[in-house]
Amino acid sequence: MSSKRRSQVLFAALFVIAIFFAPLYTWLGPHSDISFYEQRKLASRPEISREGLWDGQFFKDAEACYADHFMLRDKFVKLNVLLDLALKRPVVNDIIVSPDALLDFHGFMKWDTAYLTGLAEKAGQNYGALNEKIKSYGGYFCYLGLPLQSSYFASKYPSYMDSRKWHVDDIRAAFSKAMVENKVPFIDMHAVYDSLGSPDDFYFESDHHYTFKGAFAAYTELMNRINADTDFDVEILTESDLDFITLPNPYLGSTNRKLYGLWPTEDKLEIAFPKTPVEFSRRDNGVPVEASLFALPKNDGDIVTYLAFMGGDVGETVIDTNRPELPDVLIYGDSFTNPLETLIWFSFNKMYSLDFRYYTAQTLGEYIDKHKPDVVICVRDETVYLSTDGNGAVELSD
């Protein structure tokens, strides 16, 4: 057999083996319904319907399902990320790979930000009404605003990229003005961090959240503000009151997660426990659960994520320390609340935590009417100050 013929035989054999093996492995091999790295359910098998067959939707859905469950999908996608990183692409999977941080890629769209004023006025009125409602029964409301990592590290963007600082700055300015006009206690942590010199270790390199250090600075500012504005005189934990632990586990940040954790990082998760223990019970969505503040991996080699703080985003969490002499606190907002909660609970009798992206049993107004918490804290990042979805929906019952 000539060399040419041998190459044809081998090619044909490899090609046929590949196209026959892949569907068999996909069908018979290991299956999963979720994608860990994408944090989503994989597409399910579409149901056959007359309409779906007629307009072709069934076949589109079937293709999506097949692609989602294709053999070794995670490994292929991981290899693709590895290749893109090796090719030194500035953006991989919508993440800017800069030398010392992974940052959100925002594209290059520009728009007029004049529309923000109207939205900010509306948001200010909403929070003004909420503030009045809480004040009416002797409570105290405070809004804690935080930068996202991409905003905090705006200077780390390559010069040719758009950090969207212009947009975030305009949102901050409009919202701050509206909060002042409506006399709502508001802490702009971006400004506070700036005054502290914006230390790099306040935010992760590879996650859009702050680190425990950043959260601790926010906690300190918040608690000082509560004591300054009220007579509750809540205890404020200082560094000397806490045992800080840096977990040895590899940390998988939200932005590195999009890169399958392939970006080399020094990020580690730090947590802290009060040196003086206080007993408490915990209920998640009304169900008693283990009284813990952190969901920690079993082994040092296991991946740890930001979800370690309070076990991630939960619709409703109630921490009860059974110290009725202390005030109660309600904290609500997106995932920036989680590290704060691991500190705030210590100074209150009960801590109610709500995340309205998942909690649907009651509106914010109804919840406040029911529990009348002494302190209500809203924690949101500055990019969503003007959003009225999820935790931005200020629905009052009267």
Add this chain to the structure above:
Amino acid sequence: MVFSSLSFIFLFLPALLAAYFLLGAGSIKIKNLILLVFSIGFYACGGLRFLPALAASVVFNYLFGLLVSNKNPGKTRKTAIFCATAFNLGLLVWFKYIGFFAEIVNSLNIKGLKIPVPTVVLPIGISFYTFQGMSYVFDIYYGNAKAERNIFKVALYILLFPQLVAGPIVRYHTIAEQISCRKETLEGFSQGFMRFLFGLAKKVLLANQLGRIADAAFSAPAAELSAGMAWLGVISYTFQLYFDFSGYSDMAIGMGRAFGFSFPENFNYPYISQSITEFWRRWHMSLSTWFRDYLYIPLGGSRVVLWKQIRNLLVVWTLTGFWHGAAWNFLLWGLFYAVLLIGERYIWGKAVAKLPGFFRHVYALFFICIGWLLFRSGSVQQISAFLSAMFGSGKAGGWDGQATYYLLEFRWELLIALLASLPPKKAVHSFLERREERLWANFLLNWGAPALSLILGFFSVMRLITSSFNPFIYFQF
């Protein structure tokens, strides 16, 4: 269903190969039946609603084929060829152009005349299979082929899945014999699927990636583009179209070869052209030869008086533009080429031919790029704003961060696209052939293409899988 999908490569293809080579072994009739069934299945994956138009095209063209046969009286044949043309054009007009025409009539604001704009869903590949159907009837009428009495063979010619939805437009006389008598060989199989993999790589690794630059440029308000980004967008779109379309043609021709067919070539390195006339001898050749043989030459071609020659060119190129889509920009694009081709033939062609080769390339590529700008733009305003941006009058000036980003992000694709649009393959091949007696050259000649195609195929599949990557910041379980 498209060739560059996982379900095509890893479900449709293995099922077809198994059926074709195991069940159909030894019998051309069974093989043809399997190909026909799979072709219908392939087309049906776009939605069953598109099948009636396709079935009508097959049945009517089959009947017209019988009627235009030279066994019938001349009057019958003439009536039949007229009806066949009217039927096929009617099919195209109804599905592709009716909405466009209705909007034109309504925009004229004629008193009391308001035509409801029908919402007709465009059947996939109708422009291609209608032209194939016409080719079947025309070839019989002009005596280039005999009318086929077996409707399944006509159906297979029109429906044959490799060329059904995006060409090449295979004319009936080219493959009439192959439908009845063909031989699949190991060489054809391996060469065919090697070509399929190269085509897949062109589509997935180059066209899809470069399409992201083009999408960014053409979706942005043109007035806000920097000159750099506008040029980058147009150049990327120029590459995208070539690698998308020629990649698809490679896949079609390759699969055809694996099943024993010999489809005509559709592209011949069009971007090395030194004139627009040459470009159209190298770009979408199956379409240009279709128009040449079935329209331009019957109109008299260039063997008529000057004004008729110009009329013929205008008719052909207006229809070529219109064939690509029911929108003004396609008409403009067709007319643009009509003007350039008329200009090259009668005014500046000789002057261009005297220029050094480099300048002839620049001349041709400049107008090709402008042509693609017309092709892609959604309105005359966008064309105008885009042209302004390209020549530095846009708000963003000469260069901006967006252009830097896209250049850096896709630098590898741009570089490979540039090299792959040139014909280095021939040069490398002849270089190796001259040294065939040397072991390394012999090894590369025999093993280079199979190995490279498999590697590119692997990376293409990797990219296809990656296109389903859809991460969420917050969990969506």
